[in-house]
Amino acid sequence: EQHGASLRTEKAVDLHFMQLALALGRRSLGASAPNPAVGAVIVKDGVIVGRGWTQPGGRPHAEAEALRRAGEAARGATLYVTLEPCSHVGKTPPCADAVIVAGITRVVSAIEDPTPEVSGQGHARLRAAGVLVDVGLCAAEAAHHHAGHFRRVRDRRPHTILKLAVSSDGKIAAAGGVPVAITGEAARARAHLLRAQCSAILVGIGTVLADDPLLTCRLPGMETRSPLRVVLDQALRIPESSRLVQSARETPLWIMTSEFAESSRAVKLGAAGVQVMRVPAAAGAPGLDLVAVLRALSESGVTRLVVEGGARVASSLIAAALVDEAWLLRGPDPIGDDGVAALGALPLTAITGSPEFRMRAGETLDQDALAIYERVQSI
Ligand code: AOF
Ligand code: ZN
Numbered sequence: 305e306q307h308g309a310s311l312r313t314e315k316a317v318d319l320h321f322m323q324l325a326l327a328l329g330r331r332s333l334g335a336s337a338p339n340p341a342v343g344a345v346i347v348k349d350g351v352i353v354g355r356g357w358t359q360p361g362g363r364p365h366a367e368a369e370a371l372r373r374a375g376e377a378a379r380g381a382t383l384y385v386t387l388e389p390c391s392h393v394g395k396t397p398p399c400a401d402a403v404i405v406a407g408i409t410r411v412v413s414a415i416e417d418p419t420p421e422v423s424g425q426g427h428a429r430l431r432a433a434g435v436l437v438d439v440g441l442c443a444a445e446a447a448h449h450h451a452g453h454f455r456r457v458r459d460r461r462p463h464t465i466l467k468l469a470v471s472s473d474g475k476i477a478a479a480g481g482v483p484v485a486i487t488g489e490a491a492r493a494r495a496h497l498l499r500a501q502c503s504a505i506l507v508g509i510g511t512v513l514a515d516d517p518l519l520t521c522r523l524p525g526m527e528t529r530s531p532l533r534v535v536l537d538q539a540l541r542i543p544e545s546s547r548l549v550q551s552a553r554e555t556p557l558w559i560m561t562s563e564f565a566e567s568s569r570a571v572k573l574g575a576a577g578v579q580v581m582r583v584p585a586a587a588g589a590p591g592l593d594l595v596a597v598l599r600a601l602s603e604s605g606v607t608r609l610v611v612e613g614g615a616r617v618a619s620s621l622i623a624a625a626l627v628d629e630a631w632l633l634r635g636p637d638p639i640g641d642d643g644v645a646a647l648g649a650l651p652l653t654a655i656t657g658s659p660e661f662r663m664r665a666g667e668t669l670d671q672d673a674l675a676i677y678e679r680v681q682s683i
Pocket of ligand 2: 365390397398399400
C-alpha cells in the first residue's frame with residue numbers, strides 16, 4: 305500500500321517536471337529553427353537546480369544550458385528533457401556526453417529524436433554509461449510541440465499551419481477582395497503570437513496587392529520575434545513601394561517566383577534587400593509547385609510555417625493535403641454572398657467537416673471564436 309502510494313507520487317513528480325520542461329521549450333518555439341525547441345529541467349532531491357531551453361538559432365542546446373546553470377549540483381541529479389539528447393557532433397558537442405560527464409544519474413526523456421544521426425543513439429549512449437533512462441513521458445504532447453522538427457526530418461517540409469480569419473458566413477473579404485475588419489483585438493494578438501511561434505509566414509501575391517500587409521509580430525516586447533516573411537509571386541508583381549519590400553532590410557523577405565520571372569525585376573528587388581528564389585511552376589495548374597516551395601523553405605531551416613492567405617494558396621494547400629493545422633478565427637458579423645470565400649471554390653467544410661481533420665481546441669477571444677483543427681495522423 306505504502307509502496308504503491310510512493311510510486312504514484314513519483315509519477316506525479318515526474319509529470320510535474322516534464323510539464324515544466326515543455327513550458328520552457330515553448331519559449332523558443334519559432335526562435336530555435338532550424339533546431340527543435342527543447343526544454344530541460346535538472347532536479348536534485350526535489351529541488352530544481354538548473355533549467356534550460358534551446359537558444360535562438362538553435363544553439364546552445366537546452367541540456368547544455370541547464371547543465372551550465374546547475375554546475376556541480378548536477379551530480380546525482382535527474383534531467384527532464386522534452387527530446388532525446390543528441391548523440392552526434394553537429395555544430396555543438398553531443399548533449400548525451402555532457403549529461404554523462406556532469407554526473408546526471410537519471411534522464412526522463414519525452415520522445416526519441418528522429419534525426420538519423422540520433423534516433424535512439426542518444427538514449428543508448430546514456431544507458432551504456434549507466435544512466436537510468438525513462439522514455440515516453442508526455443510523448444504525445446512532445447510530438448505535437450516538436451511537429452515542425454519531425455516534419456522537417458521525415459517529410460522535408462515545415463509543419464504548416466493555415467490561419468484564416470473568416471466572417472460569420474465564411475468570407476475573408478468583401479466583393480472584389482476589398483479588405484474588411486473581421487476579427488477584434490484579442491484575435492489579432494493571438495494571431496501575432498502564432499507568428500512569433502513560427503519560423504516563417506507565407507502569403508500569396510494577391511493578399512499583398514489587396515492588403516499591403518507587414519506580416520511582422522507586433523506584440524509589445526516580442527517585436528524581435530517576427531518570422532521570415534515569404535510571398536508566392538510567380539510573375540514578380542510585388543510593388544517596390546509595398547510595406548513588405550520597404551521593410552525588407554529590417555525583417556527578412558523572400559519572394560518565391562518561377563524560373564521564368566523577369567530578371568530585371570529580380571535584380572531590382574534584390575537591390576531593395578529582398579531575396580528572390582526560383583522554384584518550378586506547378587504541373588498542369590496555375591501557380592508555383594507548392595511541394596517545391598515547402599521543400600525549399602525546409603531546406604533553408606524553416607520548421608514551422610504559418611500561411612495567412614489568400615484563398616488560392618489556402619485551397620491549393622488543402623487540396624494537396626499539405627495543411628497540418630488550420631486555425632479558424634471566426635468573427636461575429638456576416639459579409640454577404642458577394643464576399644470572397646475563404647477557400648475559393650472549396651467550401652470551409654473541406655476543413656470543418658472533413659474526416660481528414662479533427663478539432664483539437666477551441667477558444668473564445670472576445671466576440672470572436674478560434675477553432676484549431678489538426679490533420680488526423682499528422683505526426
Ligand atoms: C538536443 N537539445 O536543445 C536541441 C537538439 O547542429 P547542432 O549541433 O545544433 O545539432 C542539431 C540537431 O540537434 C538537431 O537536428 C536536432 O536533432 C538536435 N536538437 N538536441 O539535444 C536541443 N535543439
Ligand atoms: Zn544536443
